[in-house]
Amino acid sequence: MRLNAKYGFIDESGELKIEAIYDSTGYFSEGYAPVVRNDVCSLIDYEGNEVLRTNYFWLREFQCGLAMFSQNNRFGFINKIGSEVIQAKFLRCYAFRENRAVISKVYRAFAQLTGHNSTTKKIDQMAAC
Numbered sequence: 001m002r003l004n005a006k007y008g009f010i011d012e013s014g015e016l017k018i019e020a021i022y023d024s025t026g027y028f029s030e031g032y033a034p035v036v037r038n039d040v041c042s043l044i045d046y047e048g049n050e051v052l053r054t055n056y057f058w059l060r061e062f063q064c065g066l067a068m069f070s071q072n073n074r075f076g077f078i079n080k081i082g083s084e085v086i087q088a089k090f091l092r093c094y095a096f097r098e099n100r101a102v103i104s105k106v107y108r109a110f111a112q113l114t115g116h117n118s119t120t121k122k123i124d125q126m127a128a129c
Helices: none
Strands: 006-010 016-022 033-037 040-044 050-053 058-063 066-071 074-078 084-090 100-104 108-114 117-122
Touching: 016 033, 033 058, 040 058, 066 084
Parallel strands: none
Antiparallel strands: 006 016, 033 040, 040 050, 058 066, 066 074, 074 084, 100 108, 108 117
16 A cells, blocks of 8 residues: 555555555565565564564565565575575576576576575576466
8 A cells, every 4th residue: 555655554444554654565475575664675574563674675575485685686585584595696586486486697597495495406498487
């Protein structure tokens, strides 16, 4: 919901739930939403509590337990406690789906989640997820 050039959140009935204080927001996914306020990217919970403040330039919604972030023109992924599970070293990334994400460094590759770790494999071609 946008009000006076700021964003907040309403519920399904239209009732204001989180005050419109953010410069931009993502949507809620897996219990959290990425927000930007005064050039600071954070994650908030359903009550509007800031649960993680970051120094990232850009932060996306969680999918498969990971949120994509951008830092120094590279992309990586963090988990819900803010640990970088996949470091920001990729030129292009797409969100995880079914525990896999398409990524690009110099070659085409994909990352696959295996427990709490990830593996990266070089491939010649990959169809969109």
